[in-house]
Amino acid sequence: MKFMLIMRDIDQAAVDAAENTDFEEIIAAMGAYNESMVNAGVLSDAAGLSDPSEGSVVDFSDDDPVATDGPYGELRELFNGFWIVEVSSQEEAVEWAKRAPLDAGSQMEVRRINGPEDFPQDNEWIQKEQEWIAEGTSSGQ
Amino acid sequence: MDRRRDLLRTVNGAPANDTESIARVVAATWRIEAAKITAGLSRHVGDFGFAEDLAQEAVAEALAQWPHSGVPANPAAWLTTVAKRRAIDTWRRRDRFDERIAMLAENLDDGQDGSAGALLWDPDSIDDDVLRLIFISCHPVLSRPAQLALTLRVVGGLSTEQIARAFLIPVTTVQQRIVRAKKALARADVPFELPPENERSERLGGVLGVLYLMFSEGHVAASGPDWMRPGLAMEALRLARITAGLLSREPEVHGLVSLMAFTAARFPSRLEPDGTPILLADQDRSAWDRSLLRLGRRSLQRATELRDSRGSYTLQAMIASCHAESESVASTDWQRIAALYGDLNRVTPSPVTELNRAIAIAEANGPAAGLDIVDDLAAGGTSATLHLIPSVRGELLARLGRRREAHAEFERAASLAANDRERDVLLAKARGDDRDAVGRRGVPSHPRD
Numbered sequence: 320m321k322f323m324l325i326m327r328d329i330d331q332a333a334v335d336a337a338e339n340t341d342f343e344e345i346i347a348a349m350g351a352y353n354e355s356m357v358n359a360g361v362l363s364d365a366a367g368l369s370d371p372s373e374g375s376v377v378d379f380s381d382d383d384p385v386a387t388d389g390p391y392g393e394l395r396e397l398f399n400g401f402w403i404v405e406v407s408s409q410e411e412a413v414e415w416a417k418r419a420p421l422d423a424g425s426q427m428e429v430r431r432i433n434g435p436e437d438f439p440q441d442n443e444w445i446q447k448e449q450e451w452i453a454e455g456t457s458s459g460q
Numbered sequence: 461m462d463r464r465r466d467l468l469r470t471v472n473g474a475p476a477n478d479t480e481s482i483a484r485v486v487a488a489t490w491r492i493e494a495a496k497i498t499a500g501l502s503r504h505v506g507d508f509g510f511a512e513d514l515a516q517e518a519v520a521e522a523l524a525q526w527p528h529s530g531v532p533a534n535p536a537a538w539l540t541t542v543a544k545r546r547a548i549d550t551w552r553r554r555d556r557f558d559e560r561i562a563m564l565a566e567n568l569d570d571g572q573d574g575s576a577g578a579l580l581w582d583p584d585s586i587d588d589d590v591l592r593l594i595f596i597s598c599h600p601v602l603s604r605p606a607q608l609a610l611t612l613r614v615v616g617g618l619s620t621e622q623i624a625r626a627f628l629i630p631v632t633t634v635q636q637r638i639v640r641a642k643k644a645l646a647r648a649d650v651p652f653e654l655p656p657e658n659e660r661s662e663r664l665g666g667v668l669g670v671l672y673l674m675f676s677e678g679h680v681a682a683s684g685p686d687w688m689r690p691g692l693a694m695e696a697l698r699l700a701r702i703t704a705g706l707l708s709r710e711p712e713v714h715g716l717v718s719l720m721a722f723t724a725a726r727f728p729s730r731l732e733p734d735g736t737p738i739l740l741a742d743q744d745r746s747a748w749d750r751s752l753l754r755l756g757r758r759s760l761q762r763a764t765e766l767r768d769s770r771g772s773y774t775l776q777a778m779i780a781s782c783h784a785e786s787e788s789v790a791s792t793d794w795q796r797i798a799a800l801y802g803d804l805n806r807v808t809p810s811p812v813t814e815l816n817r818a819i820a821i822a823e824a825n826g827p828a829a830g831l832d833i834v835d836d837l838a839a840g841g842t843s844a845t846l847h848l849i850p851s852v853r854g855e856l857l858a859r860l861g862r863r864r865e866a867h868a869e870f871e872r873a874a875s876l877a878a879n880d881r882e883r884d885v886l887l888a889k890a891r892g893d894d895r896d897a898v899g900r901r902g903v904p905s906h907p908r909d
Contacts, residue, residue, distance in 0.1 A: 360697070
């Protein structure tokens with residue numbers, strides 16, 4: 320079973336604290352965490368996201384979608400990195416999430432990643448989607 | 461601490477002190493930490509079997525205590541501490557207040573609430589301990605089934621019941637295997653240490669062999685009573701990745717990880733919903749697992765960067781990669797696959813490999829070229845492959861339009877086949893049923909599909 324561990328700050332204090340922490344220290348802590356998952360054979364993928372201020376948001380509240388720059392919405396709605404782990408249960412994914420080197424004001428959301436078995440196999444759009452995914456990622460490698 | 465519990469509560473949707481959810485937390489912790497805990501204990505108490513018993517007792521105690529006391533902040537350290545206390549209790553009962561107790565007791569603080577134990581956690585020595593544990597579980601004094609059971613139990617953290625389910629054997633058989641294995645290790649006086657340098661690569665071959673066998677068990681018999689059989693293949697992949705993390709300079713470990721990853725990537729398209737196998741030619745390649753394909757590529761790259769000469773797993777991974785990277789059976793680089801099977805046959809000669817080379821040659825250069833090789837094999841009088849040689853011969857003859865000879869070969873193959881389902885397919889072919897499908901279908905060309 321695959322799970323995505325979604326990391327986010329829910330408290331401005333956590334954002335400020337991270338900014339005041341030595342970057343080397345953060346890298347070292349995250350690096351050790353990642354290495355422990357690699358060594359346990361569970362890590363499939365991971366990435367951090369760039370600062371939300373560099374991003375854009377497209378909002379559908381009005382008649383037409385409206386695009387705006389950077390941080391938009393509540394802090395808790397933003398997330399800044401993820402891990403994908405291959406484990407045997409939700410509890411195991413949670414145990415890994417608990418080991419992340421995060422402090423008060425941060426959260427990890429643990430979500431199972433849907434597999435092909437979660438969708439109707441005879442649906443033409445599901446089949447097309449799988450083809451698109453295959454095309455999109457196979458050329459990238 | 462409180463934050464951890466809150467998180468747990470949110471995610472599990474139930475209070476963390478409810479017995480059932482605690483049991484799941486204990487099981488999850490154990491799976492992640494079993495190898496480290498057992499390995500660390502083995503180093504301290506000097507007896508592998510004893511360490512394993514102690515760890516199991518600690519787990520039992522966690523199941524009893526955590527519903528009342530809550531999940532400790534560092535569950536692995538808690539379990540280790542409790543296990544060490546049990547060790548001391550046992551020695552006390554045996555009336556042996558010797559230096560071992562002094563040594564162990566020294567770093568046990570007197571915390572009563574189970575929060576003790578951070579001191580006992582020695583993160584720097586853990587990886588080596590786990591590596592030792594892997595080598596001991598696959599020690600040559602043990603039979604292959606014993607090596608498999610022990611590896612799953614002490615390195616993988618699976619319960620006896622889960623192992624029994626995985627191999628479709630009774631729980632008591634697994635219990636006996638594990639007990640005997642531990643006794644055999646004790647009798648042989650196997651020390652808790654890595655094999656000496658000169659034995660290392662030979663012993664590593666045994667470890668990789670066990671992991672590959674475990675993977676094949678989970679993969680070949682794809683239908684089973686529950687999740688454990690495909691789960692077993694993924695468990696083997698996990699253990700291989702652990703080993704690769706610990707022995708990152710060994711190319712064959714990465715080769716094995718790559719081979720498993722490429723193979724596992726095809727799992728989603730290998731079976732019909734009712735469990736009928738789908739042959740490679742008919743598989744929906746878009747359903748292959750992209751992240752596993754990526755792992756396969758990365759590991760293969762690592763394996764080939766580390767050494768020029770290729771080992772058996774790396775070569776097999778390279779073959780698997782040829783299949784994985786092509787759009788269809790038709791566009792597959794059969795020439796390259798044939799060459800790789802040739803290399804593989806030089807590293808680990810086997811009639812099955814040669815047979816696979818013949819099939820690749822048949823795909824690349826036509827059935828007549830493949831038939832020449834199969835004829836040589838058949839003339840060589842090898843009996844090791846039983847029904848495979850006549851079955852492939854029949855297939856190639858059929859493609860050449862020599863129906864009468866093909867018919868005889870299929871019948872011969874059917875009489876040699878051990879598996880009912882396979883025999884039915886061969887008999888159908890002998891009768892000439894499903895003639896349109898006589899092509900690639902049913903050639904046992906890629907046993908891993």
